[in-house]
Amino acid sequence: MDHQEWKRIFQTGIIHPHHTWRLEFTDDLLSANETTTQYKRTTSAWFTCRRCGRPWPSNEVKVIFYIRHADDQGTVIVKVFGQSCKNCEEAPMETPQISLENIEILMHELVEMIKIYFYHEEDSGRRWNPIRLVINSTHEPDHCEGCKNGMCG
Ligand SMILES: [Zn+2]
Ligand SMILES: [Zn+2]
Numbered sequence: 001m002d003h004q005e006w007k008r009i010f011q012t013g014i015i016h017p018h019h020t021w022r023l024e025f026t027d028d029l030l031s032a033n034e035t036t037t038q039y040k041r042t043t044s045a046w047f048t049c050r051r052c053g054r055p056w057p058s059n060e061v062k063v064i065f066y067i068r069h070a071d072d073q074g075t076v077i078v079k080v081f082g083q084s085c086k087n088c089e090e091a092p093m094e095t096p097q098i099s100l101e102n103i104e105i106l107m108h109e110l111v112e113m114i115k116i117y118f119y120h121e122e123d124s125g126r127r128w129n130p131i132r133l134v135i136n137s138t139h140e141p142d143h144c145e146g147c148k149n150g151m152c153g
Helices: 003-012 100-119
Strands: 020-026 037-048 055-070 073-080
Touching: 003 020, 003 100, 037 100, 055 100, 073 100
Parallel strands: 020 073
Antiparallel strands: 037 055, 055 073
């Protein structure tokens, strides 16, 4: 996953002319007292098993934005939830390969949410839906980091 793309797109959505907003990434879940606001989204992406090389798609890829804002500084810490291969024994959690289009949608939603929630801007009414994948299999809670943390369903 190219985090530079996320950061570049996030910065193009100017939130406030005199406030600095940063985007960071974490592999961990943050506890409630480490953050002020959580914004949860679902997107679609492909995964690839590093053990067997099998790819699979998912429309249940969960993302949490942990948002902190104080004075003229804002930080968004992004946690992207992984999935593991159902064919391999004790397969590791893989990171989704989210398309540029779906990264753009996530960043548009995030910027809009911050403008409304932290700067009391009016809701533009615009909505972005992730570009979904054609999937014939069911979601696998045993192989989803989101499910294990109560994010799905
Ligand atoms: Zn595998
Ligand atoms: Zn799940």
